[in-house]
Amino acid sequence: MSAFAGHYAYWITIFLMVAGMYILIARGNLLKKLIGLALLQTSVYLLYIAPAKLIGGSAPIIAGGFSTYSNPLPHVLILTAIVVGVATLALGLALVVRIRETYGSIEEDEILALDSADDG
Amino acid sequence: MKDDIILRVIAKLVMPFMLLFALYVQFHGDLGPGGGFQAGVIAAAAIVFYAIIFGLPAGRKLAPEWLVEKILAVGVLLYAGVGIAGLFLGGTYLDYFVLDADPVHGQHRGIFWVEVGVALTVSGTMLKLFYMFAGRGRDGEEL
């Protein structure tokens, strides 16, 4: 039971990660795939930030009256990761818009059918 | 949406506060949560808010496209430039200690300019992305 209670944050992270992965591979709509990717990314943020917290600590800003601080290093990494994630999302969305204009649809099955009809 | 008077009044009231808050977050990044990224995104969000309510052409008049593109690029150049200034003044690349006589003050200067560069690039990119996505009519015709 302590494996459950002591690792509660990790269970949530695993659930979110698996759900994001499932949306990414199981759905054919390109836009929904991108949203699944974004979900996967946010679950990784939780994975990094959860171990950094110290109960009884405060945010890592040095000020009088506080003695323990939460660990600032994962915050730095995740700050970078969030902004890089939005850049990736923007590029992916631009690609989806162009695919829509070229193929007329954003469903994976229809695009593959159109492609093989062109080749064969 | 610009015919709805409630939205217009609220937008005119709220937008200056949003921009002011963006500047506050930028310059108080040293003392509280904040810094370049947050400030850039909030500033871009303020102008996106204006463009959503008053229409894209009004937004484009407020922040013209060529200006946004230049700001995008200037941010990265500013950041790299701080590094090169460190080289010229005798230290290594991106060394802040040599930027001033007192090393700690040099750190302050370096961090300040670097955060300004980051905020410029982030706000320029977010705004440019919004313009690109919102300005493209359906089926690819120019709006």
Added chain:
Amino acid sequence: MAVAVVAMATQRNLFGVVVLFSIYSFLMATVLFALDAVDVAMTEAAVGAGVSTVLLLGALYLTGGTEAKPLHRPLIPLALAIAVGALLAYGMLGLPAFSDPEAPIHAHVAPRYLGEGLKETGVPNIVTAVLASYRGYDTLGETVVIFTGGAGVIALLRRRRRNGS
């Protein structure tokens, strides 16, 4: 948040999915704030619930509103996802418990940054100090990545002037 994610997976109206994504981002920002990550929470709220939602809505307007019904039941992806989840759970049991002060993450580099950061840089916000000064190269790379993302979208979506028409 789990409810939002499950609803997102099953919803087929894409506008609803985007709104649920925005709600999920706000909830994530609140959770991050509760975990003392104030900078990260502010960035996640601004970026995830603000910019990402706006971009998704823009792309949604340009593409179309509904997802098609899947032709076959996605059993293999479900099994794959559950298998990956089981592997992750197995690996996770070896990690230290939540908020354990003896965990290795708190032992080596962090005390030095927390102790020396204010003296060496003069900046009380340690996250900004590490981001802009100690790990300044990484932030330079990140700024270049954002710039590249913007340039890539411009390259993809810019219209070439058609001659004569």
